[in-house]
Amino acid sequence: MIQEQRDAKGNTPFEPGPLEDWALSYVLSKSLDFKRSPPPSIKELGHMELPIDCRPVRPAELEVTSAKPKSVKQGALLSVKKRAEVVHKFWHHELQAAELMAWAFLRFPEAPDELRLGLIRIARDEIRHMGLYETHLQELGHKVGDFPVRDWFWERATTCETIVSFLAFIGMGLEGANLEHTERFGSWFRGIGDVRGAEIQDQIGREEVAHVRFATRWFKYYTGDVDFERWCNELPPPISPLLLRGKKLRYDLREKAEMPKPFLEKLEAWQPEAAHDPPPCSGS
Ligand SMILES: [Fe+2]
Ligand SMILES: [Fe+2]
Structure with a gap:
């Protein structure tokens, strides 16, 4: 192609x-x-020096909307x-x-090839x-x-100008927040008796830890540290840390993903100075 x-x-x-x-x-x-x-299960890369920028094409089955989502409460899941x-x-x-x-x-x-294959x-x-x-x-x-x-996600992520910005926003940001979102939705699904729905949240939450760790390691590779202020500076405007954390931070999972405690304490304490986009109710 x-x-x-x-x-x-x-x-x-x-x-x-x-x-x-x-x-x-x-x-x-x-x-x-x-x-x-x-x-495909292939581990060799072709030779590519030119960046390709593109946008997703949506299958006919999907209707795309620009309407902002309303937040969901547990009771609605009944x-x-x-x-x-x-x-x-x-x-x-x-x-x-x-x-x-x-x-x-x-x-x-x-x-690096290792990052791209990841x-x-x-x-x-x-x-x-x-x-x-x-x-x-x-x-x-x-x-x-x-x-x-x-x-x-597309509207925001494709404004990332560097791989560091991409890792900060998607891997450490959205996927990081998903560690909290999956726990919340898992307990909500379980609370209304949807066991399978809860199990899926549990499984995805567990598997996302490796994705967050991948991004955190490469962020450290590029910047030399996992520094909160540097991370904030890499987020594409107008994204703020508010969008990239759940209500109750999962220190246990985020530390497994190699986010240092000082980083997490600053993330938890961060407060917005002005209004921002509404947060998505779950990440990836
Ligand atoms: Fe993920
Ligand atoms: Fe995922």
Whole structure:
């Protein structure tokens, strides 16, 4: 799918391999089945010096909305339709996460191979998470496309100019907050008797720890530390730390993800000076 590209001198700095081809196809595919399918199990990269910037294409089954979501209360989940709507939103968060990993893989070709291969590995997890949510959605009598989706992560993440900014926002930020969101929704699902819904939250919460650790390690690799002020400065405006934490910080899981305690204490204590975007109710 990727066309050969030439620089001003007519050279070809771009010899895409199967992973580059997959990543671009994944972002641009109109096929829901392709979006559900994992990347190829390949560990070699093609030669790529030029960053590719692109936006996701939405399969016809998905209606995109710009309407901001209303916050959800536990009691609302007693309605099967409302619960399905929440599960659908989480499915779409996973889809955006997978697409964004593929996007970052193409957008930051100067990053070390180990990092870029890690992005593909995480995309594989996110696609598997989509499958967990889609199965549960079907158990609730609904299907993908029954509710509109808002590409909020995309709107913000693609303003990241550097891989450090991407890691700060998506990996340490949204995926970090998901450590808290999955615990809250797990207890809510369990509280209304939806055991399978709770188990999925538990599993995804556990698996996201590795994603947050991946981002934190690479942030440290680039910046030399895991410093709160530096992290804030890397967030794409108008994103603030308020959006990137749950109500009660999961120190245990975040420390497993190698976020230092001083960083977490500052994250927990941070207060906004002005209004910001409403937080999404779950990450990836
Ligand atoms: Fe993740
Ligand atoms: Fe995920």
